[in-house]
Amino acid sequence: MRRREFITLIGGTAAAWPLVAHPQQVATPVVGFLYSSTTDSFREFMTAFNTGLAETGYVEGRNVAFEYRLAEDHFERLPALADDLVRHRVGVIVTAANVPPALAAKAATQAVPIVFMMGGDPVEIGLVASLARPGGNVTGITVLSGEVTQKRLALLHELVPTTAVIAYLVNPANTAFSEAWLKEQAEAANRLGVRLLILNASSPSDIEGAFATLVEQQAVALLVGADTFFVGRRDELVALAARYRIPTSYFRREFAEAGGLISYAATAVEAFRQTGVYVGRILKGENPRDLPVEQSTKFELIINMKTAKALGLTIPPGVLSIADEQRAASPLSAGGRTPGLDRRGGGAKGSALAESQSHRPRTRLPTSSSSDASEPPLHAARSTRPRP
Numbered sequence: 001m002r003r004r005e006f007i008t009l010i011g012g013t014a015a016a017w018p019l020v021a022h023p024q025q026v027a028t029p030v031v032g033f034l035y036s037s038t039t040d041s042f043r044e045f046m047t048a049f050n051t052g053l054a055e056t057g058y059v060e061g062r063n064v065a066f067e068y069r070l071a072e073d074h075f076e077r078l079p080a081l082a083d084d085l086v087r088h089r090v091g092v093i094v095t096a097a098n099v100p101p102a103l104a105a106k107a108a109t110q111a112v113p114i115v116f117m118m119g120g121d122p123v124e125i126g127l128v129a130s131l132a133r134p135g136g137n138v139t140g141i142t143v144l145s146g147e148v149t150q151k152r153l154a155l156l157h158e159l160v161p162t163t164a165v166i167a168y169l170v171n172p173a174n175t176a177f178s179e180a181w182l183k184e185q186a187e188a189a190n191r192l193g194v195r196l197l198i199l200n201a202s203s204p205s206d207i208e209g210a211f212a213t214l215v216e217q218q219a220v221a222l223l224v225g226a227d228t229f230f231v232g233r234r235d236e237l238v239a240l241a242a243r244y245r246i247p248t249s250y251f252r253r254e255f256a257e258a259g260g261l262i263s264y265a266a267t268a269v270e271a272f273r274q275t276g277v278y279v280g281r282i283l284k285g286e287n288p289r290d291l292p293v294e295q296s297t298k299f300e301l302i303i304n305m306k307t308a309k310a311l312g313l314t315i316p317p318g319v320l321s322i323a324d325e326q327r328a329a330s331p332l333s334a335g336g337r338t339p340g341l342d343r344r345g346g347g348a349k350g351s352a353l354a355e356s357q358s359h360r361p362r363t364r365l366p367t368s369s370s371s372d373a374s375e376p377p378l379h380a381a382r383s384t385r386p387r388p
Contacts, residue, residue, distance in 0.1 A: 028063060028064060028065050029058075029063075029064050029065070029091040029092075029283050030064070030065045030066070030067055030088065030089070030090045030091055031064060031065070031066050031067070031090060031091065031092050031093075031094060031279055031283075032066075032067045032068075032069065032085035032088065032090035032092070032093045032094065033066060033067065033068045033069065033093075033094050033095075033096065034069050034078065034081055034082055034085060034093055034094070034095045034096075034101045034104065034105055035068070035069070035070050035071065035095070035096050035097065035101060035228070036070075036071045036073065036075055036078060036097065036098055036100055036101050036174075036228050036229075037070065037071070037072065037073050037097070037228035037229060037231060037232055038070060038072050038073070038232055039068075039070060040231075040232055042070070042096065042097075045096070045268060045269065045272040046272075048268075048269040048270070048272035048273045048276070049094075049272045049273065049275055049276040049279075050276060051273050051276060052272070052273035052274055052275060052276025052277040052278075052279075052280070053276035053277070053279055053280045054276075055276070055277055055280065056276075056277060056279075056280025056281055056283070056284060057280065057284075058279075058280050058283060064283065067085060067088060067090055069081035069082070069084060069085055071101075073228070073229045073232065075100050075173045075174065076173075078100055078101055078104035079104050079107060079108065081104070082101075082104040082105045082107070082108035082109075083108050085105075085108070085112075086108050086109045086112055090112060091112075091113070091282075091283060092112070092113045092114070092115060092279050092282050092283065093105045093109070093112055093113070093114045093115070094114075094115050094116075094117075094275060094279060095114065095115075095116045095117070095118070095140075096116075096117050096118070096272075096275075097117065097118060097228050098118050098119065098120075098174060098176060098226070098227060098228055099118055099119075099120050099125060099174065099175055099176040100174060100175055100176070101116075101118075102114065102116040102118055102122075102127055102138070102140070103125070103127070103175065105138075106127060106137075106138055109137070110136065110137055111137060112137065113137050113138075113139075113282045113287075113288045114137055114138045114139075114140070114288065115138075115139060115140045115141075115275055115278045115279050115282065115288070116138065116139075116140035116141070116142070117140055117141045117142075117271050117272060117275045118140070118141075118142060118143075119142065119143045119144075119145030119148070119176070119226050119266075120142065120143075120144075120145050120146075120176050121142070121144060121146070122134075122138075122140070122142055122293055125175075125176075128293055131292060131293040131295070132292050132293075133289070133290075133292070134288060134289055134291065134292065134293055135289045136288070136289055137288055137289070138288060139278065139288040139289070139291045139292070139293055140275065140278065140293060140294075141271045141274050141275050141278070141293070141294045141295075141296065142293055142294070142295055142296070143265075143266040143271070143295070143296045144295065145176075145226055146181070146184060146185070148226075148251075148264070148265060148266065148299070149185055149188075149223070149225075149226070150185065150188040151264060152223060152249045152251070152264045153166065153185070153188055153189060153192065153196075153223055153249075154192065155249065155262065155264055155301075155319065156221050156223060156247065156249040156262070157192045157194060157221075158316050158318065158319055159221070159247055159261075159262065159308075159313055159315065159316070159319070160220060160221045160247050160313070163194060163219075163220045163221050164194055164195060164218075165194060165195045165196075165197050165217060165218055165219040165220065166189060166194050166195075166196055166197070166219060166220075166221045166222070166223060167196075167197040167198075167199050167210075167213075167214045167217070167219040167221070167222045167223070168182075168185060168196050168197065168198055168199065168222075168223045168225060169199045169200075169201055169210055169222060169223070169224045169225055169230070170182070170198065170199070170200060170201075170225035170227070171200070171201060171202050171225065171227040171229050171230070172200045172202055173202040173229075174225075174227050174229075176226075176227075177225060177227075182196075182198055186198075197213075197214070197217050197219050199213055199214060201229075201230075202229065204233065204236070207233060207236060207237065207240065208240065211240045211241075211244055211246070214244070214246065215244060219246075220246065220247070221246065221247045221248070221249075222241065222246050222247070222248040222249070223248075223249050224237060224248060224249065224250050224251060224255070225251070226251035226252075226265070230251075231252060231254070234250075234252075234254055234255050234258050234260070235258055237250075237255070237260070238255060238258045238259045238260045241260065241261070242259065242307070242310070245311055247261050247262075247311055247313060248260060248261050248262075249261070249262050249263065249264065250262070250263040251263060251264075251265050252265055252268065253265070253300060253302050256302035256303070256304045257302070257304075259304060259306075259307055260304060260307065261303070261304055261307045261308060261311065261313075262301070262302065262303050262304070263300075263301070263302045264299065264300070264301045264302075265299065265300065266296035266298060266299050266300075267296065267298040267299065267300050270296065270298050271296050274294055278291060278294075301322055303315060303319070303320075
């Protein structure tokens with residue numbers, strides 16, 4: 001075969017071969033987390049977030065990656081951390097647990113989608129235009145924490161009905177505790193016939209001083225404000241409340257599990273799961289402005305009966321009736337078991353968990369329902385979205 005004929009043959013054959021399409025490498029989307037505290041108070045919710053994210057088809061390490069930016073209770077670091085996530089070109093920013101991270105993220109970008117999970121009214125603080133139509137690049141899951149705080153205040157007053165002063169411990173570095181917010185809570189206390197004493201703590205050294213002020217001002221009950229700083233100091237708070245014999249209401253179940261008297265709050269695990277669902281939907285192409293802000297409607301009440309007994313408190317029947325299962329508490333062992341949360345059954349002096357269910361808002365405490373006695377030794381109760 002002549003050289004020219006060979007070249008022609010090869011050229012013609014090559015032209016007849018189909019073009020093989022090689023798949024393009026698609027960049028793995030990155031979710032950035034902006035959190036005001038430490039991993040100790042954040043890690044436990046990641047399982048719930050990952051569950052929600054997986055419902056949309058995303059699994060960390062397989063088709064999505066995570067970047068974390070933690071302020072470690074230094075709120076002033078949040079703006080720089082938010083800017084850093086934007087520079088890393090994350091696909092979505094998740095802000096968790098309170099207001100300042102969400103505000104920092106919104107100030108950092110109008111382009112990157114933001115999904116928040118927090119207490120507070122996102123319309124009132126300027127995060128979204130409305131709950132139904134957020135607009136812009138921000139949406140998420142919220143608890144109307146003003147209503148929850150007032151419900152906690154009312155429950156605490158039922159436990160200590162003769163008190164004239166209830167202290168309210170807040171972190172002044174958290175912008176959620178604004179002057180207007182504190183005034184609203186003070187007015188709610190006035191309607192109960194008590195004075196609300198505001199105590200500030202934004203560093204570990206402030207906490208014991210706050211308890212000293214509480215005693216000096218003759219407050220005989222304490223409401224701990226919802227803030228991630230206090231989550232990281234829960235053992236200290238519970239110990240101080242026990243030392244000073246102060247009936248105390250907390251905002252997350254971990255406090256009651258650590259020996260605190262009572263907690264009432266939205267079910268955070270469910271809120272984080274829904275946050276994961278929203279992030280997955282955005283990664284799939286949905287626009288945050290079209291995703292309505294979800295409001296938590298599941299709440300849980302925990303009463304540590306061991307602690308109540310140690311404080312000499314009798315839990316009113318109206319509060320106990322929320323729970324439809326009670327089991328006996330065992331003494332705190334040398335190994336450090338949580339008081340009042342043992343797994344032995346029987347008796348009315350057990351620890352109490354309202355294992356919340358979703359209901360339409362009502363103005364009174366819900367009635368009890370039946371429960372399986374084989375469940376863990378925690379009260380299980382129906383719960384509602386609180387009203388002031």
